[in-house]
Amino acid sequence: MAEMKNQNFDVIRFASYRTACKLRFIQKRCQLHLVDLWNLIEAFRENALNAMDAQAPLGITRVRALLNSLYYQLNKRLPPSQQLDLPHCVSLLLNWLLASYDPEQQGCLRVLSLKVALAILCAGKLLDKLRYLFSLLADSSGRLPVSRFGQLLEDALVLPASVLESPSFHYSESLPTSIFHQSRITLNEFLSVLTSDGGPECLIWMPLLHRMANVENVLHPVQCDGCNRDSFLGFRYKCQRCYNYQLCQDCFWRGRTSGSHTNQHEMKEYAVYKSASKQLGHSLRKSFRCVPERPSRQLPHFPEEEHTLDLAHIVPPSPAASHNGLPSLVGPSMDSGQDEEHRLIARYAARLAQRPTSSTDTARQRELLAQLEAKNREMMGQIVRLRQQQEREESMRAGSPALVGELQALRQRKAHLEAHLAQLQDSRRDLMLQLEALMKMLKNHQRSPRSTPGSSPRSTASPPERPPIVAAHLQTPDSLVGLGADVQMAFGRTPEGRQLRDHLLVAADSVTHAMSSLVRELHSGVGSEDEASQPGPDGDGSQHNGCPDVSPQELSPSCLQPGTTDDDSYVRTEDEEE
Known part of the structure; x- marks a missing residue:
């Protein structure tokens, strides 16, 4: 109500226009101008209100459910950019209906009151609405008793009272009989009285509300003499006394004038704009009477005796969409063919209902x-189970690349360790052959220290030749040629040679021990991929008890770390030799 007061509608001079403007504001504020009559009837049918008695009370919960379904279906027809806020619209309309039709706050509305209010404020043709209102209270013979018309009139006049216009449009007990003098009203009489120019004054705001909705977007490209606007929308009023004096609807309703024009001058209302050429043609036709005028459109005539027109059971096919994205309103045609079709539909619906x-x-x-x-x-x-299974498969697929990569890395690590083991085994084999040859030479040298150099066996596998380091007092035997200076020194009779020989034997023992440890570690790690994936101290996963990988050609005193002291010399027995 505060927003409506801010629109300054109370300054409008005419009560009918003032009431129509206020109801139009509420209609647009609640978005009811987007809901046509046929969708409203469909919502009544979906919520089972078509089978309820007109005077039955309806709780707030069911009213809210009805409004929710009504706005939900409306949102389905609107484009995505024009979607409505359903909770806000439902709450706004529900509060207004309760404030208007439940002043005692009983928490319920009558079915007839709800249908009358929504039918009047929704979008649609006035003739369709009147026919629907007539069908709500008509008896089985298709006639409306005056007493029931009084109930309809009382609910309709609640709308002006809700916008503070009850002094101008109020209900009285004698009002129904003053409009219709007969006790039972036919549909033709009902439509003729309510749609005529001199209709009942208490309902004059209803046709004006529909006319206002039809002309609010009509543009009149003329200047308003009251506010001097070049063009305006809505109604246009032309003075019948002042020459070419025209006012917009705001100036006329609020009494703004200019010049010699006064509010007592007779004004004519225009809902459309005609160009100068059309006005000239109209004047010539009226002057010469050479062109017959169009026959005036009359209301359709319905048979006197017919069954109740129960539109609640009639849901027309979805009409074609109009230019603004909303379904166009399907109303009864004026020709006799469509009237006959409506009568047939009504009869079939009555038969199905009975x-x-x-x-x-x-x-x-x-x-x-x-x-x-x-x-x-x-x-x-089943859908839930399939969805869960699909989610599990997707999660497994998401983690499978990491598992495959880890498996490939473990396989590569295994292949690298196997190749390294084969290399170490070859190195061990070569070292063992060299040690065998050296031990034989040492044994022969101990047995015959003064034997000739030619009696010593030559090693079959000797390292690459190095420049011999020959002491001044030492002569190298011919049997040690090709073994390297360090090995020759080891078999010499000097203390340095004895020490070097001990270091060489200790290194051979360390290499053998490291090979055994590596083989045990490799065999124990084949069954556990996690242990194989952890690198060793030297970076390649293999351990040699502190000794680096060496080949038979790279043995030197600098890389040998003895495991015994100088006093503990290693002597190979005959059992070990054999």
Whole structure:
């Protein structure tokens, strides 16, 4: 109400225009101008209000459910950029309905009051709305008793009272009989009285509300003499006394004038704009009477005796979308062919409504409904299971590249260790052959220290030749030629040679021990991929008890770390030799 007061509607001089402007504001504020009559009837049918008595009370919960379904269906027809805020619209309209039709705050609305209010404020043609309102209270013979018309009139006049216009449009007990003198009203009489120019003054705001909605976007490219605007929208008013004096609807409603024009001058209302050429043609036709005028459109004539027109059971096919994305309103045509079609539809609907439903069919339908619900639950459970299985498979796929990469890395590590083991075994074999040859030479040298150099056996596998280091007092035997200066020194009779020989034997023992440890570690790590993936201290996963990988050609005193002292010399026995 505060927003409506800010629009300054109370300064409008005419009560009918003032009431229509206020109701139009509420209609647009609640977005009811986007809901047509046929969608409203469909919402009533979906919420089972078509089968309820007109005077039955309706709780707030059911009213809220009705409004939710109404706005939800409206959002489905609107483009995505024009979607409505459903909770806000429902709350706004519900509060306004309760404030208007439940002043005692009982928490309920009558079905008839709700239908009348929504039918008047929704979008649609006035003739369609009047026919629907007539069908709400008409009896089985298709006539409306005056007493029921009084109920309809009382609910309709609540709308002006809700916008503080009850002094101008109020209800009285004698008002229905002053409009219709007969006790029972036919549809033709009802439409003729309510749509005529001299209709009842208490309802004059209703046709004005529809006219205002139709012309609010009509542009008049003329200057308003009251506010001097070059063009304006809505109604246009032309003075019948002042020459070419025209006012916009805001100036006329609020009484703004200029020049010699006064508010007492007779004004004519225009809802459309005609160009100068059309006005000239109209003047010539009126002057010469050479062109017959168009026949005036008359209201359709309905048969006197017909069944109740129950539009609640009639849901027309979805009409074609209009230019603004909303479905166009489908109303009854004026020609006789479509009138006959409407009568047939009404008769078929009445027959279907009167057809009894057998208990067998009802039980069968309930059984079928239970089966469908069970199948639905089963399908929903299967969908949930499939969705969970799909999520598990996706999670496994997401983690599989890491597992494959780790497996490949472990396989490469295993191949590298196997190649390294083969290399170490070859090196060990060569070292053992060299040691065998050296031990034989040492044994022969100990048995015959003064033997000739030619009696010493030559090593079959000797390292690459190095420049011999010959002492001044030492002569190298011919049998040690090609073994290297260090090896020759080891078999010499000097203390340095004895020490070097001990170091060489200790190194050979260390290499053998390291090879045994590596083989045990490799065999113990083949079954456990995690242990094989951890690098060793030297970076390649192999351990040699502190000794680096050496080949038979790279043995030197600098890389040998003895495991015994100088006093403990290693002597190979005959059992070991054999």
